[in-house]
Amino acid sequence: xxxxxxxxxxxxxxxxxxxxxxxxxxxxxxxxxxxxxxxxxxxxxxxxxxxxxxxxxxxxxxxxxxxxxxxxxxxxxxxxxxxxxxxxxxxxxxxxxxxxxxxxxxxxxxxxxxxxxxxxxxxxxxxxxxxxxxxxxxxxxxxxxxxxxxxxxxxxxxxxxxxxxxxxxxxxxxxxxxxxxxxxxxxxxxxxxxxxxxxxxxxxxxxxxxxxxxxxxxxxxxxxxx
Numbered sequence: 001x002x003x004x005x006x007x008x009x010x011x012x013x014x015x016x017x018x019x020x021x022x023x024x025x026x027x028x029x030x031x032x033x034x035x036x037x038x039x040x041x042x043x044x045x046x047x048x049x050x051x052x053x054x055x056x057x058x059x060x061x062x063x064x065x066x067x068x069x070x071x072x073x074x075x076x077x078x079x080x081x082x083x084x085x086x087x088x089x090x091x092x093x094x095x096x097x098x099x100x101x102x103x104x105x106x107x108x109x110x111x112x113x114x115x116x117x118x119x120x121x122x123x124x125x126x127x128x129x130x131x132x133x134x135x136x137x138x139x140x141x142x143x144x145x146x147x148x149x150x151x152x153x154x155x156x157x158x159x160x161x162x163x164x165x166x167x168x169x170x171x172x173x174x175x176x177x178x179x180x181x182x183x184x185x186x187x188x189x190x191x192x193x194x195x196x197x198x199x200x201x202x203x204x205x206x207x208x209x210x211x212x213x214x215x216x217x218x219x220x221x222x223x224x225x226x
Contacts, residue, residue: 003035003043008052008069008077015056017064018044030136030161032168052076095175099182114183118176125172128165136161 003025010016010024018041025035044067047053052073056066069077095117102108136158 003039004047005077005080007040007043007047008073009080011053011067011069012074012077015066015068017066019064020066028157028160030157030164032164047073103186110186111183114179114186118179121172121176121179125169125176128169128172132162132165132169 006025007021010021010028016024018037021044022035022037022040025040026033044053048055048067052070053067054070056068058065099110099113102110102113
């Protein structure tokens, strides 16, 4: 997820400081992707450098610096909602890389890797399903931060939490189907390799099948005319 775009979208609701942005982000995404406070402030600095946010004048030295969107920042924040999420270069998937290497390197038990991963994926799926049945944890959100902003704990946040959890469930189910597919492809490749004899040349192939060349018949000479 682009933290940059998410923070612009949050700032479109009003000025905030880094801690507020972190609290809002985690509250509105169900706490699924924790945001490091250092990352929040680093992103704010980059947004300020790019002319998308600007600091508000501070009324007290004890208050943390708050930021608001510039006109350019507001334009970019609102354009994000109308643009599709690009699926250009895929993110590195450790499991896909691991299995791609496993099927190309000698001495690696691919089936054992698949079995271990399937067990882990099943455990994760059971955890997600159990969490969904239990419902959102009310103790983790909805705490006012004294600024007028509040981590959402209404029906809207419940829906957001459920949607994020559904995405994790669907992704894990897809991963398990893919593992089944990998296992089937590996087994099929091994079976094909066993059935295909090595090529040793046309002569050897002919000898193996017992075939022989048919001799060309010798033409019979015609009788001379008298």
